[in-house]
Amino acid sequence: MATVSEWLVRLHFLLLVLLCCVSPSSCATIKFITSDPLVGLVGCHPHQIKAFTQLKNEFDARQVLSLSFNGLTGQVPSSFSNLSMLSKLDLSQNDLTGSFPLVRNLTKLTVLDLSHNHFSGTLYPNNSLFELHHLLYLNLAFNNFNSSIPYEFSNLNQLKALSLSSNAFSGQVPPIFSNLTRLTLLYLDRNKLIGSIPLLQNLTMLSVLNLYENHFSGTIPSYLLTMPSLTYLDMRGNDLTGSIEYDNSSTPSSLQYMYLGNNHFEGKIIEPISNLINLTHLDLSFLNTTYPVDLNLFSSLKSLLHLDLSGNSISPASLHSDSSTPLTLAMVFFKHCGIKEFPNMLKKLHSMQFIDLSNNRISGKLPEWLWSIPQLGTLNVVNNSLNGFEGSSEALVNSYVRILLLESNNFEGALPNLPLSITVFSAGTNNFTGEIPLSICNRSSLTVLDLNYNNFTGTIPQCVSNFTFVNLRKNNLEGSLPDMFCVSASLRTLDVGYNQLTGKLPRSLRNCSSLKFLSVDNNKIKDTFPFWLKVLPNLQVLTLRSNKFHGSISPPHQGPLGFQELRILEISDNKFTGSLPPRYFENWRATSSSLTGKEDGSLYMVYEKNPYGLIAYTFTDHIDLRYKGLRMEQANVLTSYSAVDFSRNLLEGQIPESIGLLKSLIALNLSSNAFTGHIPESLADLKALESLDMSSNKLSGTIPNGLGSVSFLSYINVSQNQLKGEIPQGTQIIGQPKSSFEGNAGLCGLPLQETCFDTSDEPQPQKEEDQDQEEEEVLNLKAVAIGCGLGVLLGWAIAHKSYHLFVR
Template sequence: MLSVLHLYENHFYGTIPSSLFTMPSLSDLDLSVNDLNGSINFPNSSTPSMLEYLYLGQNHFEGKIIEPISKLINLTELDLSFLNTSHPVDLSLFAPLKSLSVLYLSGNPISPASLDTSLDIPTNLESLLLQDCGIIEFPNILKNLEKLELITLSYNRIKGKIPEWLWNLPRLTTVFLKNNSLNGFEGPVDVLVNSSVKELNLEQNCFEGEIPILPLSISVLSTQYNRFTGSIPLSICNCRSLTDLLLGYNNLTGPVPQCFSNLTFVTLRKNNLEGSIPDAFYLSSSLRSLDVGHNLLTGELPRSLLNFSSLEFLVVDHNKIKDKFPFWLKALPNLQVLILSSNKFYGSISPHDQGPLGFPELRLFEISNNNFSGSLPPRYFVNWKASSLMMNEDGGLSMEQALVLNSYATIGFSGNRIEGQIPESIGLLKELIALNLSNNAFTGHIPLSFSNLSNLESLDLSSNQLSGTIPSGLGTLSFLVYINMSHNQLKGEIPQGTQITGQPKSSFEGNAGLCGLPLQETCFGTNAPPTQQPKEEEGEEEEVLNWKGVVVGYGPGVLLGLAIAHVIASYKPEWLVKIVGPNKRRSR
């Protein structure tokens, strides 16, 4: 006899056959993510439905479908999220479902009256998802849910303070309140101390004042994009279970605590933190992501970062750090993102042996606006590669990284004093999407190997001392949306291709010897030398950089910055990246 029927993510349309609800042995029915419509009708039957798991989310039902569903008294899990119905959901209609433990209602309007504490609701609820439901006040009905473990109220319009009673729910472990208008906590500063909460997301609200004292059970905390002030509480160091701490985009001051060695993800970006990054990271550390960009930090990069063999993401941009280029970081086998821009770094960025740079897994390399000097050897970009990141069944990365890390390959060297020729080996980076070498002292010709960068979308070589002609192969790069070669010593005809002739003339100004569109100077009748033709690479076997480009937006000189900003904003643990919603089943 059929007990499980999963037909989700197909293209079924029309109404649901009423006979499905009376099949004697069917206990698990999943019709979510289809194009079903109409209403739900149950045939007259003296035998109650045996359905325990019913998933109807992301369809196009019409009318009031909840009242008939409330007759399925054996339900334990019910997904009605994103139904596209205009009728507000009345939570009291679920009262007959005494065994219901999981209820997904995200994406539906909720009747405000049904959120009142005096109304009945299944008291066995363990997970309740009310994301994007147009809720404007904190639902007092939650007071009755003594077994509640997970509550999602993100993407609503809730104002005011989080009620003190929420933290008294004995089994509550996961709270998502992202993107509301909440501004504080009811109760004393230690209101959270005795809570059982382990994961707390307060992102994108209006919280002010100091970060409250956290419960010792906390494992994940995100307060990003708020107005918290004061220093990072030292009590955080007592939270031995804490792994993910995201406090970015607030107004925090004071030093960076010295107890982050036990954490996995740390984001302190865009605050007003002072002092140096603590040199107190121990060998057993599991840190994978450290972002302290846009603060007031000084000193050098702590050498104890070498103890983080799992470190993948290091961002310290827009501080006052003064140090030489950290070649020693190449000992970290998993480092994929290194952003040092807008600090006081100085000295050569070339290895002492003048060989390849030596960061085999690096995907995003941004060192702009420092005081780096020296030249790049011909083999500088040899041996760069990237391992592929596999997607898991929930759509997140198996390494708990944001999808963006599999989508960008960018290099930014602008605003330094780097000289010499641009290495031909840059042509090995076959899936590079953004390259900015502007405002340096590069000389010589533009490498012919640029023609191999078939995925390149943004190229900025402006304000250098480059000479010769522009390789004609650049005119064949079909994804090249932005190019800037202004203020060099280039000559000859600008390659004529759709992507180049569509650029503004300012992209080629400041080169007295250049002619052709988009400049007004014509090459007709002149003795301008022909543009260089690409030739086959010989010698070394190419090392392919297996990166994948994704367009996020364009404009003069901004693609690299957008890519970096998007990487920083998106690199989060999987629990923050995914939207808890339909078809996210509990194990059973």
């Protein structure tokens, strides 16, 4: 990735080369810049002169500089403002940082796009941005500007589009927009803005207003419903209350898209909304109203295509009415509505393409008439109590359903034959039994097969290599994995954990260049460590736990392991042997730097695009990880952390210091092996570390003091070793139970009871009988002295004097 300064050098060089071909006398300048004696001595061919001239004329005419998606980093240098002839500047989709770049001399700019970067700080009133009086388009979205919105935006009175989305703008919106009368698009979504809806009635050309996810309060101004050009209004995720006032006799509303979900409306708002007859998309999800929604109120919306009532109580009578909704409806979202029966009102909606009834209480069987809806492409009934299918399986096979989501229900028996058009099938966490039907191999469009947590038996079909996401976890499958993975395989996730699989890992897996997640844990696979998988350029998670793997886990060359993208390596409860070479953890690129939060490797996204919207479905990888002393299922494993678990094997030798290179590591488990030597000092470099288990080894020496300063370390266990010395007294360590340090005869300090201070030289308290004897002897000496009188005293004085003479 290049910095902006480096790119400017390239731009200047390009222009100088252009000048050289058009005007050879300028080549000396290029020779000076490049330090290349050949540059400038070779003339340009005629076709080069023509090409460069065309480029120069095009640049002069367009006056456009677009550097989006160029991987630029760092701050924008002040010299950037020297490009004074620019009319369009696009620096979006980079990793630029710092405050707002200097644009004072770019007075001809009409388009400025700085979106999707890391600009931060405050936009002050004297910012050079507010001198760009010719701006028509300004996009600052997806940065981190954290000031209030300056009044000086009103200086940009030529603006047609303004986006301040996804920043940290806060406070009330100043009354500045009345001056921006040419605005057609205004995006203020995903900020921290408060107060009432800003005054916008003067914006007669405004067509899009997005205030999504702020903290606006109060009621919705009635003028918004009658603004002459406003077609798109998004106010979801605010603190709006009250109802909506709309006068039927006033100007008809132009609104087509209206999103009001996740607010706090108290009054009945559906009746006035039913008068907005041009609506095509309506979101009233999670309104927090206390009364059930009557679907009959939407019958007047003859153009309505998309209706979201999720999170509301719906009148049961209207769910079964024959005239409750517009016949045009194509997408309905009735999630979390407490529905107990499959809504019959959907039966007559022949334009229906998408139905989401997830997270309800629907029981019984899926009705056969569903599969006769001619355009139905997606059905989501996840998390209900459904247990089967009505009618013959032929109706389902011949339907047009592409995405069928049945997860977390009570379906039982054999898996039905899937639609010929199926692309995504998810039926995890049910009670399906029998073998996985071979008919799935004839579904050429199928990409996602998710059958985890069922009771399937038999072998795994050979065609699983044809899919992209395969999850067969926690069934009763047996046999070996098919060795049928070809070079063209698009497989990204393969999870066959918790089955009864035997044999070896199929060597053809090395052909799956897209593979990111491979989990075969809790089976009976008998094999050696699969070093050959390091050829996979994208492999990020490898889980071999609880099998019959054996042999060394050290590469034959005794160097780094070689899995450069690996983030999670889980090989516990096997019979691996050998030691780890010093460089074992080098070159784990994905783990050697802190995760940025942008990674989406654990999420396989499926997008369903239709004329009425774009829907994304997320399929998440899971693993069981021993973490903080407990074994628990973890989701989002690639985006959340990096982890290494080598526990319960036969490993020996020293733990290499290179472990400290894994900066994003949050869980390290090396327990129940035969490791020797000292605990690596480099563990203190793992600032993200939360869980550390080195118990039941043969480690010696002291616990590194640096571990006491690892602030996220909430679990540590070094019990049953040969450690000695004082336990570091960091807050995270002394809060551990003493069992985490027991079994080390030489350890002392909190939380153990053994003190680290040697008290053998301190005066010991005398016993009471010894004190009585001493007092009796003193009294006897006094009596003798009195009896002997002055002679004894004189003798003592002479003796004392003789002693001093002897010493001298």
